[in-house]
Amino acid sequence: MADYKSIIAYDGTDFQGFQRQKAGVRTVQSVLEDGLRAVGWEERSLQAAGRTDAGVHAKGQVIAYELPWKHSAVKLTQALNANLPADVSVVSSESVEADFHPRFSAKSRRYRYTLIVAPVRDPLRARYSWRIWPRPNIEAMQTAAGLLIGEHDFAAFGTAPIPGGQTLRTVTRADWKRTKDELCFEIEANAFLYHMVRRLVGALIEVGTGRKAIEEVSVFLDRPSVRWEGSLAPAQGLCLEAVDYSGSNKDLEDRSPGL
Amino acid sequence: MADYKSIIAYDGTDFQGFQRQKAGVRTVQSVLEDGLRAVGWEERSLQAAGRTDAGVHAKGQVIAYELPWKHSAVKLTQALNANLPADVSVVSSESVEADFHPRFSAKSRRYRYTLIVAPVRDPLRARYSWRIWPRPNIEAMQTAAGLLIGEHDFAAFGTAPIPGGQTLRTVTRADWKRTKDELCFEIEANAFLYHMVRRLVGALIEVGTGRKAIEEVSVFLDRPSVRWEGSLAPAQGLCLEAVDYSGSNKDLEDRSPGL
Numbered sequence: 001m002a003d004y005k006s007i008i009a010y011d012g013t014d015f016q017g018f019q020r021q022k023a024g025v026r027t028v029q030s031v032l033e034d035g036l037r038a039v040g041w042e043e044r045s046l047q048a049a050g051r052t053d054a055g056v057h058a059k060g061q062v063i064a065y066e067l068p069w070k071h072s073a074v075k076l077t078q079a080l081n082a083n084l085p086a087d088v089s090v091v092s093s094e095s096v097e098a099d100f101h102p103r104f105s106a107k108s109r110r111y112r113y114t115l116i117v118a119p120v121r122d123p124l125r126a127r128y129s130w131r132i133w134p135r136p137n138i139e140a141m142q143t144a145a146g147l148l149i150g151e152h153d154f155a156a157f158g159t160a161p162i163p164g165g166q167t168l169r170t171v172t173r174a175d176w177k178r179t180k181d182e183l184c185f186e187i188e189a190n191a192f193l194y195h196m197v198r199r200l201v202g203a204l205i206e207v208g209t210g211r212k213a214i215e216e217v218s219v220f221l222d223r224p225s226v227r228w229e230g231s232l233a234p235a236q237g238l239c240l241e242a243v244d245y246s247g248s249n250k251d252l253e254d255r256s257p258g259l
Numbered sequence: 260m261a262d263y264k265s266i267i268a269y270d271g272t273d274f275q276g277f278q279r280q281k282a283g284v285r286t287v288q289s290v291l292e293d294g295l296r297a298v299g300w301e302e303r304s305l306q307a308a309g310r311t312d313a314g315v316h317a318k319g320q321v322i323a324y325e326l327p328w329k330h331s332a333v334k335l336t337q338a339l340n341a342n343l344p345a346d347v348s349v350v351s352s353e354s355v356e357a358d359f360h361p362r363f364s365a366k367s368r369r370y371r372y373t374l375i376v377a378p379v380r381d382p383l384r385a386r387y388s389w390r391i392w393p394r395p396n397i398e399a400m401q402t403a404a405g406l407l408i409g410e411h412d413f414a415a416f417g418t419a420p421i422p423g424g425q426t427l428r429t430v431t432r433a434d435w436k437r438t439k440d441e442l443c444f445e446i447e448a449n450a451f452l453y454h455m456v457r458r459l460v461g462a463l464i465e466v467g468t469g470r471k472a473i474e475e476v477s478v479f480l481d482r483p484s485v486r487w488e489g490s491l492a493p494a495q496g497l498c499l500e501a502v503d504y505s506g507s508n509k510d511l512e513d514r515s516p517g518l
Contacts, residue, residue: 010383089380121348
């Protein structure tokens, strides 16, 4: 029996989110647990770094589990992939210490939100992005994003995972990047509140379209008693890119094998 | 009544190819014709630049039709998009001379085939690519691609659209480009035979994996009586990028509105 960690990728479109629900509801966790059972897993529940919402994608979700596996970690990845549907896959696996926990051991998480700035729909990118038009003011959005950096109480922009739980989070990166008509928001923090990235993207777009002033974002930071009025950015633009365990997890930085 | 040309994009996954078939079969043409009818179109059949196979995508398919439309071409694009499903869209529209024909007026077509070179599946890219592993020899594939340039009889690699039709085609570009673990084949020709791009990609991959020698590609070029033995590259990696009408169609080169 050993403890393993696997990096998981999925297309969230056809899942009712990550977390297992009642029988018959298709979630990433239930599909992964079925795959694990097929290779001899006998625990009741796997551990995961984060619970993504329905429709949210992942390139770097992390799970941990105990398994009586006698072969290499590479063979474990292959065996699991043979027992998973096309919209979820194991990127890599490795054995870890018994005290490793994908959520509690994580030092930071990185999410990416993808927008397409275009007057018409693009069927080839709609599955993984949110289209907006007309063009927003990206400089204003970047200035507002800069206000998020540091330790703040993000209660106005999300909900603690535990009722009444801590809503202080430390954002270490919040950047807009554009390439042609694509506009990506990359945000990294020690941890996130529920809906925090989608609500922040919604807020920054309101700043970019002039419906809200830049200053309003800072007014709502560190005011736990009020809620930012505004809609969530749609789920399909969001992707959990990576979870960092500082040193124990170097492969998350560049998992591309290159050529 | 005026004649219009529209550039069309679609995700080919859920279509049984472009060309209309019997009632009940979902094709791009039938969905476009339903959309056109909703804005007043009364012809029997629209004209298109090319008939893509089931599962093949397009960013730059071109159609032409006659329509009693009283508003601007921009409004026509909007009205059509409001009457099309999420997996097909009109990128732009313009009025054209009555003698314009999307197939016969075309000077060249450009296709792109996307490969992912990786040991494990990627659910976020599987819809638009073909994954291969181990790494192929890209230099050999580029050398073999160079042999395709110029006018050749491609009968060994495809079928004429009309039985007994001409199989000479002039390839003006055939390049492999790689970015991280992505490998793209871009090919441009005056016109293509049925299955020609997918069969050529299949052949070049056989060269890259050492199953065939580079010289074998040139042996099969200009030998109309034999067939290249080998499988087609899967449909989902292929995309019709653009159709060029030399001068009448500048927007095809860069349709991205930028920011």
